[in-house]
Amino acid sequence: MQKNIINDLLWRGLIQNKVPGIENQVKKPTTIYTGFDPTSDSLHLGNLLPIIVLIHFQKMGHQSLILIGEATGFIGDPSEKDESRIFLKREKLHDNAKSIKNQIIRLIKDHSEGIELLNNINWIKNLYFLEFIREIGKFFTVNYLMSKDSVKKRMKNNKNGISFTEFSYSLIQGYDFLYLNEVKNCQIQIGGSDQWGNITTGIELIKRKTGKKVYGFTFPLITKPNGEKFGKSHNGNNIWLDKNKTSPYKFYQFFMNVSDENVERYIKIYTFLSKEVIDNLILNHKKDPSKRILQKKLAFYLTEWVHGYESSKTIMKISNILFNEINLELLDEKYFMMIYENIPHMFLSYIEFKKGIFILDILKHSGFFTSKSESYRAMKANSILLNKKIIKENIILTKNNIICKKYIIFQFGKKEFFILKID
Structure with missing residues (x-):
């Protein structure tokens, strides 16, 4: 506990907003939590950050809770969303929750002592609607909830506004914090910067209902090269933790x-x-x-x-x-098999190959280009390589282009590769 974990996380760039006084709270053993809604069957690169933060806390002797939000996922967080989410079926959410849980277990296997996994469906399923809006809703005005960025942005960017379903999300996540505070003595919630409104709602709920002082902080969102945030409901250019998706x-x-x-x-x-x-x-x-x-x-x-x-x-x-600069001709087949199993690839029977196939016909399967004309322009610009040699014409592939008896490697620019296997 001697190390100042807040200063260390600030140095690492893992804190963006924080509630005043948190520095004193973490001088003693503290329970901290974060949550993941199972809107996909896999976590992504951005989801590593809260897990990393919890492991830092666990290393310092604090207790950590990881909440899988099967119940909140049923509602859908409007944060950073211009449109309403597509509701997932309960069975799909349940399957996603199991998949994400297994991923988390693998990620924390060396740090599992002091980290507990929970699912909020286990307590939210027992809530009665009238009791919830009476006993929880009474602590907040509509004006307070309307002031949250997730709501304000939706009202501004979508002519249809925001549904009552999504409008209620912040209250339900706030209830999670209240429940964990009462049952697990949890004093800190963390999340991405887009979760600040939800976190502060939970802090306010605990203060107004119990009089207790609790805390929270957020970390910056990691974005894709195009500036968009990584998100479980976004498929394009996401870097997933599931090897079958990335x-x-x-x-x-x-x-x-x-x-x-x-x-x-x-x-x-x-x-x-x-x-x-x-x-x-x-x-x-x-x-x-x-x-x-x-x-x-x-x-x-x-x-x-x-x-x-x-x-x-x-x-x-x-x-x-x-x-x-490695001579591909000198490599054993085991290396080509490794390449084939790990980069974009295509299989072609030798019978089909013998019929004659042009390079551009193969390139349309590579994912490099959206059209044949685009790949032709790249070829004319000397950007296409075959087995590491520049190709300037749309030639028919022959057995002379095959290396190690069955492989041809295509390259676009400096970073994009594609391998063809002929057998």
Whole structure:
């Protein structure tokens, strides 16, 4: 408890807003919680942050609660949403909750002592509607709830306003905090910056109903390259923790491609490395940024945590083959199999191959381009490589293009790869 965890989290960039007085609260053993609504069957990159914060607290001897919001997911959080959510069926939410729970268990397996998993369906299912709006709703005016950013933005950006269902979300999440405070003596709630309104509603509810002082803080949202937040109900360009939704290779490459400007921030946010180790890594990185010391450390660290050591070692080998000047002709088939299993790929029978197939016909399956004309322009701009050699014409592929008896590797620009397997 001697280490000032709030100062450490501030240094790491893991606190954006906080309730005054929290510094004194964490000088003694404290219970802290965060929650995840199961609106998808997988967590994503942004969801790692609250888990990381809870592990920091757990390492300092505090107790942590992770709440799976099967009940709140049934309603839908309007935060950062311009349109009403599509309601999921109860069975789907239940399946998603089980899937997310299993992911969380894997992520905290080395820190499970002091971290408890809960599901708010277990207490909210017993609430009576009239009792809830009488005993909980009486503590808040409509004006108070209308002042929350999640409501104000919806009223401003959507001509249909906000449904009563979503309008009630903040009260239900506030009730979660009240319940956990009463049953688990929980004093702190954390969440992304978009959750500040929901967190402060819970703090106010506990204060008005019980007179107790509780706390909360938020961390900054991690955004996609296009500036959008990662979200479980957004599929485009999300970096998922489920390997079937985002391959370990794509997960690894996301961090390898982080800019120098962001990688110093990410190494503090996403790792448990000490300040001394991180400062030394940053110093060495700045001596020669082309070596991408921080990106490599971050990519391996997180891929190992999320997907396991063996997977991260495999991805490192694949990246070394694809991004360095290695003669593909000298590689054994086991390396091509690793590449095939981890990057976008296509299978083609040798009978189909012998009929004659043009490069552009293969490229339309690669995901590089949205049209054949776009891929043709890229070819004319010398941006298409076949087995690491520039291709300038839309030739028919022949057996001379095959390496290791059955593979052809296509590349677009410096970072995009696709492999064809012929058998």
